[in-house]
Amino acid sequence: AMQGCDVVMHLAALIAIPYSYHSPDTYIDTNVKGTLNVVHAARELGVERMVHTSTSEVYGTARFVPITEEHPLQGQSPYAASKIGADQMAQSFFSSFNTPVATIRPFNTYGPRMQPDDGRVVSNFIVQAMAGRELTVYGTGSQTRSFCYIDDTVEALVRLMATPHEVTGPMNIGNPHEISVRELAERIMRLV
Ligand code: UDP
16 A cells, blocks of 8 residues: 555554453554554655654653653553554664654644544533533543644644654654643533
8 A cells, every 4th residue: 555655644543542451452463563564564665754643642641741752651551552562663663774754642632523422522522512411521620631733733744744764753742731621621611
């Protein structure tokens, strides 16, 4: 599939954390072995640039905020562990073979065409507020996130594609503003 491609964006993965508790081996197959297949093909075919998509989930529960690229990696779920493995595999192809791969770590992305039933907080709250239902704030609502608008995530991916080969990342793509789940609920209720 990559034959004749100048640039490859690798976004394929199994992403559901709960399912990774159930079938961790499929996460190794798809996320680690799948990434190996893609970097291997990138090397063989001599693609000009490859972007590997990681996730903020590799950092686990924040030990400090904002989470920087220097934050320790913590495999808190088989999903997170498989993404850490995938990142290391991508990085090793640059270190070992000079394959021009860069890794990007998006934080919680939201925006148009988000699946309304995927259980994520922004889409859940919007659907609930529009239906006049109560918003399901889990726990105290004091937990915070840095949400990244989809256009910013896309722009980061596109910009990374155009960087020199020496730029390998990993690079966090987020938002300097932290918001609690409770504040988010209040803001969405107000806007709706
Ligand atoms: N959350 C919530 N109500 C919901 C969905 C999520 O309070 O209906 C909370 C959830 O407990 C978490 C935060 O919102 O603290 C973000 O959850 P999400 O699943 O969107 O992203 P992730 O936890 O993967 O960062």
